Amino acid sequence: MASHPLETAAQALGQKLEGLDLPGRLALVASLEGKAVFTTSLGIEDQVITAAIATGRNDIEVSTLETGRLFNETVALIDKTEETYGILIRRFRPEQDDIDAYAAKYGLNGFYDSVEARHACCGVRKLKPLARALEGASFWITGLRRGQSGNRAETPFAEADLERGLIKINPLADWTIEEINAHVAAEAIPVNPLHTRGYPSIGCEPCTRAIKPGEPERAGRWWWENDEKRECGLHVAEAASAQSPLPASSIAR
C-alpha cells in the first residue's frame, strides 16, 4: 500500500505507462512537469531507449557514467550513437581526487579484494557521478528489465526513489530479450559488439566477463562475488525518507 506522496504518484504513473508502447511511455514522461534524465550504459536495452528518445524527439536528457574503466567498445559506441542519432550524450566522470583517495586506500584494482572495496569503487566511479547526472531531475529513466535477473524480476514501470527524491521509470520492464533483439535488428540500432561475444550485460572492463551458455544474463558482472543479488548500487532500493518529494499533482496527470 503506497503511503509516501512519491509512491502514490509512481503507482498512478505506472498504471498509465503499462498500457502504452515504448514511444508512448517516453512521450508521456517527457510531457510531465519536471526534468527527465535517461542514464545509459550503452547496453542493448539502453540503445533501444536512446533510439526511441531521439526518434520521438522527446525532451529527455541522455547521460552516461564514463567511469574511466569502460571497455573501448563501449566508449566508441557513445560517439557512434551521438553521430547516428544527432544527439548529445552527457558524460559524467569521477573526480580525480576521489580516484586517488580510493587507490591510496584500496589500490587501483582493490575491488577484487572485498565487497566493501568494490562498493567503494562503484561509489566513486558510478554513484557520485550519477548524483550529478540526476541533479534537478524529477524522473530517472533506466533500461531495467524483469528478465535480466532474479533481482529485477519485480521491476515496475514506475517506482519511487525516496533516497533521490524522484520517480524512476523503467519503460522496458516488460520486454523480453528476444523482443529487444528483434527490435534492434528491425531498426538497425547500433549496439556494442561485445554482445555477440558472450557479454549480454556490459559494465566496467575489469568487472565484466563473458558468460557461458545457459548462465543468467548478469552472471558475468562481478563474477568473483558470491552474492546472487550483486548490483553496483545504482538500482538497489534503499529505505530512506525523501527530503523534497514531488507533489503528486505534478506527476499524475
Ligand code: SF4
Ligand atoms: S564496476 Fe568495477 S571498476 Fe567499475 S566502478 Fe564498480 S568496482 Fe569500479
